[in-house]
Amino acid sequence: MSSLTHLTSHGEAVMVDVSDKAETERVAIAEARVVMRMETLELALSGNAEKGDVVATARIAGIMAAKKTHELIPLCHPLLLTKVGVDLEPDPSLPGFRVQALAKVKGQTGVEMEALTAVSVACLTLYDMLKAVDRFMRIEGIGLLEKQGGKSGSWKREKE
Incomplete structure (x- = not known):
């Protein structure tokens, strides 16, 4: 196991110096699920939720969150993101939504933290907008699916 790069030899937290690293294209994809009652999923998809268009709002919230990751998580570098995408797919088998962020x-x-932040905030937004009708919702399975670029190259989570 490699050492933690955000700690000095004395255990002090520091922002990693990346000035000597090569500039490369980097991509990260994260996922999560919001599980809810079938009636709640149907309400979200109908567009008739009291707070408005649940899916569009969650998508925008996720994109905005990715852009603010460095303000939310200490020691994250501010990045000039070239793309952020958030997909919310209804899944009646949960029932709920499968959410992915790129x-x-x-x-x-x-950009792993940006993808994880985007997917997390998109899920939290779904929860917030629907909690009045379904207090039993839960957010599950937040994790990184894959990353590309940088010194460590590509990585993809194996199917469970």
């Missing part, structure tokens, strides 16, 4: 940058550090 973040892309040409830079000196990865």
